[in-house]
Amino acid sequence: xxxxxxxxxxxxxxxxxxxxxxxxxxxxxxxxxxxxxxxxxxxxxxxxxxxxxxxxxxxxxxxxxxxxxxxxxxxxxxxxxxxxxxxxxxxxxxxxxxxxxxxxxxxxxxxxxxxxxxxxxxxxxxxxxxxxxxxxxxxxxxxxxxxxxxxxxxxxxxxxxxxxxxxxxxxxxxxxxxxxxxxxxxxxxxxxxxxxxxxxxxxxxxxxxxxxxxxxxxxxxxxxxxxxxxxxxxxxxxxxxxxxxxxxxxxxxxxxxxxxxxxxxxxxxxxxxxxxxxxxxxxxxxxxxxxxxxxxxxxxxxxxxxxxxxxxxxxxxxxxxxxxxxxxxxxxxxxxxxxxxxxxxxxxxxxxxxxxxxxxxxxxxxxxxxxxxxxxxxxxxxxxxxxxxxxxxxxxxxxxxxxxxxxxxxxxxxxxxxxxxxxxxxxxxxxxxxxxxxxxxxxxxxxxxxxxxxxxxxxxxxxxxxxxxxxxxxxxxxxxxxxxxxxxxxxxxxxxxxx
Amino acid sequence: xxxxxxxxxxxxxxxxxxxxxxxxxxxxxxxxxxxxxxxxxxxxxxxxxxxxxxxxxxxxxxxxxxxxxxxxxxxxxxxxxxxxxxxxxxxxxxxxxxxxxxxxxxxxxxxxxxxxxxxxxxxxxxxxxxxxxxxxxxxxxxxxxxxxxxxxxx
Numbered sequence: 001x002x003x004x005x006x007x008x009x010x011x012x013x014x015x016x017x018x019x020x021x022x023x024x025x026x027x028x029x030x031x032x033x034x035x036x037x038x039x040x041x042x043x044x045x046x047x048x049x050x051x052x053x054x055x056x057x058x059x060x061x062x063x064x065x066x067x068x069x070x071x072x073x074x075x076x077x078x079x080x081x082x083x084x085x086x087x088x089x090x091x092x093x094x095x096x097x098x099x100x101x102x103x104x105x106x107x108x109x110x111x112x113x114x115x116x117x118x119x120x121x122x123x124x125x126x127x128x129x130x131x132x133x134x135x136x137x138x139x140x141x142x143x144x145x146x147x148x149x150x151x152x153x154x155x156x157x158x159x160x161x162x163x164x165x166x167x168x169x170x171x172x173x174x175x176x177x178x179x180x181x182x183x184x185x186x187x188x189x190x191x192x193x194x195x196x197x198x199x200x201x202x203x204x205x206x207x208x209x210x211x212x213x214x215x216x217x218x219x220x221x222x223x224x225x226x227x228x229x230x231x232x233x234x235x236x237x238x239x240x241x242x243x244x245x246x247x248x249x250x251x252x253x254x255x256x257x258x259x260x261x262x263x264x265x266x267x268x269x270x271x272x273x274x275x276x277x278x279x280x281x282x283x284x285x286x287x288x289x290x291x292x293x294x295x296x297x298x299x300x301x302x303x304x305x306x307x308x309x310x311x312x313x314x315x316x317x318x319x320x321x322x323x324x325x326x327x328x329x330x331x332x333x334x335x336x337x338x339x340x341x342x343x344x345x346x347x348x349x350x351x352x353x354x355x356x357x358x359x360x361x362x363x364x365x366x367x368x369x370x371x372x373x374x375x376x377x378x379x380x381x382x383x384x385x386x387x388x389x390x391x392x393x394x395x396x397x398x399x400x401x402x403x404x405x406x407x408x409x410x411x412x413x414x415x416x417x418x419x420x421x422x423x424x425x426x427x428x429x430x431x432x433x434x435x436x437x438x439x440x441x442x443x444x445x446x447x448x449x450x451x452x453x454x455x456x457x458x459x460x461x462x463x464x465x466x467x468x469x470x471x472x473x474x475x476x477x478x479x480x481x482x483x484x485x486x487x488x489x490x491x492x493x494x495x496x497x498x499x
Numbered sequence: 500x501x502x503x504x505x506x507x508x509x510x511x512x513x514x515x516x517x518x519x520x521x522x523x524x525x526x527x528x529x530x531x532x533x534x535x536x537x538x539x540x541x542x543x544x545x546x547x548x549x550x551x552x553x554x555x556x557x558x559x560x561x562x563x564x565x566x567x568x569x570x571x572x573x574x575x576x577x578x579x580x581x582x583x584x585x586x587x588x589x590x591x592x593x594x595x596x597x598x599x600x601x602x603x604x605x606x607x608x609x610x611x612x613x614x615x616x617x618x619x620x621x622x623x624x625x626x627x628x629x630x631x632x633x634x635x636x637x638x639x640x641x642x643x644x645x646x647x648x649x650x651x652x653x
Contacts (some may be wrong), residue, residue, distance in 0.1 A: 171514050178545050181541060181542040192528060393626075396586065396606065405637075413591050429506060460533075
C-alpha cells in the first residue's frame with residue numbers, strides 16, 4: 001500500500017463520530033492542562049489511562065495523543081500572557097512572548113505561536129507517516145541482541161538530553177531500572193523485592209510511579225510557593241499578523257519545524273529540549289540579537305514550532321520500534337499494552353487501522369487546536385484566573401482515584417505516596433524524574449532482551465558486538481558517551497540549558 | 500558550611516543507601532552464570548553500578564569547593580508535606596467506613612490547609628463541589644468500585 005492509500009484508511013478511522021469526539025476531548029484537555037501551571041501531560045495521561053480501559057484502543061490513543069500535543073498549544077498561552085510556563089516546553093516562549101504582550105502585541109504572539117505550531121504539527125505528522133514504514137521494516141528483523149543495544153542507545157540518549165549533570169541522569173536511569181526489577185522474575189518465576197506483598201508480585205504499575213514522581217511531587221514542590229501571576233492584560237487585542245511579522249516569523253517557523261522534527265526522533269528528546277535549541281539558534285542567526293528578550297517575534301515562532309514538531313515526531317520511535325522517546329510516549333506505549341497491543345514494528349501491519357487512524361487524527365487534532373486556541377482564546381484567559389490553591393486539591397482527587405482504579409486497591413495509593421516523597425527528595429538533590437521513569441518503563445524489556453540474547457549465545461557476551469546491527473547501535477551509544485565527556489561539547493551543552 | 504550537608508554529598512549518600520537496600524534485600528536471589536543467569540544477576544549488577552556512582556558523586560562533592568551545593572529547603576515545607584500526606588492517608592482510612600463523598604471532602608479540606616494562601620470558606624465550597632462532581636463522574640459514570648455513602652447508611 002502506498003502512503004495515500006494508508007492515509008485514506010486512516011481518514012476512514014479518524015472521522016467516525018466517536019473518534020472525532022475523543023480527538024476533540026483530547027485537544028481540549030491538552031489545552032486546559034497546558035494552560036494551567038503545575039499540571040503537565042505526563043501526570044494527566046497517567047491519570048486518564050484507567051479511564052481508557054473501557055474504550056476501543058484506537059480511540060484511547062487518539063485521545064491520549066491529543067493531550068500531549070494539545071499541551072504544547074496551551075502552554076504558550078500561559079507563557080505569553082502570564083510569563084509563567086504552563087508547560088515546561090514553553091519556558092523559552094515566555095521570554096519574548098511576554099514582552100510582546102506587554103507591548104500590546106499579545107494577539108500577534110498568540111497567533112504566531114498557534115499558526116507556527118499548526119504548520120509544525122502537520123509537517124511532523126507527515127514525517128511520521130513517511131518514515132515509520134521504512135523504520136519498521138528495518139526493525140522487524142531485530143533479535144534480542146539488537147533490541148538490547150537499541151535500548152542502551154535510547155537510555156544514553158536520554159542522558160545526553162537531560163538538562164542537569166550527566167552523572168545524576170545516569171544514576172536516575174539505573175535507579176529506574178532497579179525499580180523495574182521489582183516483581184516476579186519472568187525467567188525463573190522468583191519473586192524479587194516483593195516482601196510477600198501480593199500487589200507487588202506483578203511489578204509496580206508505571207502509572208503509580210508516574211503519578212508519584214510527576215503528579216504528587218509537583219504538588220509538594222508548588223504548594224508552599226507564594227503565587228504571583230501577573231496577567232498582563234485581560235484583553236488579547238487583534239490576532240492579525242502584519243506583513244513584517246510574517247516576514248520575520250516565517251524562516252523561524254521553518255527552522256523550528258525542521259529542528260523539532262529531528263530532535264523529536266531522538267530518544268529522550270521531544271518537546272522540551274527542541275524549544276530551547278530553537279531559541280538559541282534563532283538568536284544566533286538573527287542580525288539583531290539584541291531584540292531578543294525584548295519582544296522578538298522569531299523568539300516565539302521558532303521554539304513554538306519546534307516543540308510541536310517534536311511532540312509529533314517523538315511518536316516515531318514509539319510506534320515503529322516500541323521504544324518510547326520520552327516519559328509521555330512511554331505512557332502511551334503503556335496504554336497500548338493495556339489493550340494487549342505489543343508496541344513495536346509489527347503494529348503497523350497487525351493494526352493498520354490503529355496506526356494510520358492515529359496519524360490522521362493528529363492532523364485533524366492540530367486543526368482543532370488552532371480553532372480552540374485562537375478564536376476561543378477568551379475562554380482560556382478566564383481559566384488563567386484560577387489560583388493554584390484551588391487547583392491542587394482537585395489534582396489530588398484525580399491522582400488518588402486514578403491510582404486506586406488501576407487495581408481497585410488502596411495499597412497503590414500508599415505506594416504512590418511513597419513515590420511522591422521519593423520524587424521530592426530527588427528534586428532536592430537536583431535529580432530529574434524523567435530518566436527515572438524512562439528507565440523504569442524500559443527496565444523489564446532491557447533485562448528480558450539482555451538475558452534472552454545471552455541465552456541464545458550460550459553466555460557469550462561478545463554477541464552484542466559481533467552482530468553487525470547490534471554493534472553499530474552500541475558504537476553509536478559509545479560515541480554519545482564519548483561526546484558527553486569532551487569538554488567542548490559539555491560547555492555548549494551547559495550554555496544551551498542556561499539560556 | 501559543613502562539608503557533609505553539601506547537596507551532592509547527600510545525593511551520593513542517598514544513592515549508596517538505595518543501592519545498599521537493593522543489595523541487602525536481594526542477597527537471597529541466585530546470581531547465576533553468564534549462560535544461566537539467575538534472578539539476581541541484573542538487579543545486583545545494577546545496584547553495584549549505582550553504588551559506584553553514588554560514591555563518585557559523594558567524593559566529588561566532598562573534595563570540591565562547595566559552591567552551589569546548598570540544598571534549597573523553603574521554610575514550612577515539612578509542615579506542608581505532612582499535611583498533604585495526612586490528607587491522602589485520611590482518604591485511604593475513611594474510604595471504606597465513610598464512603599467516597601465524605602472521604603474526598605475530608606481529603607480536600609485537609610489538603611487545602613497546606614497552602615500558605617488558604618482561605619477556609621473557599622476550601623469548604625471546593626470540597627462540596629468537587630466531591631459531588633467527581634462522585635458522579637468516577638463512580639456513577641466510570642464505575643470505579645468505591646462505596647458512595649457511609650457503610651452505616653446502607
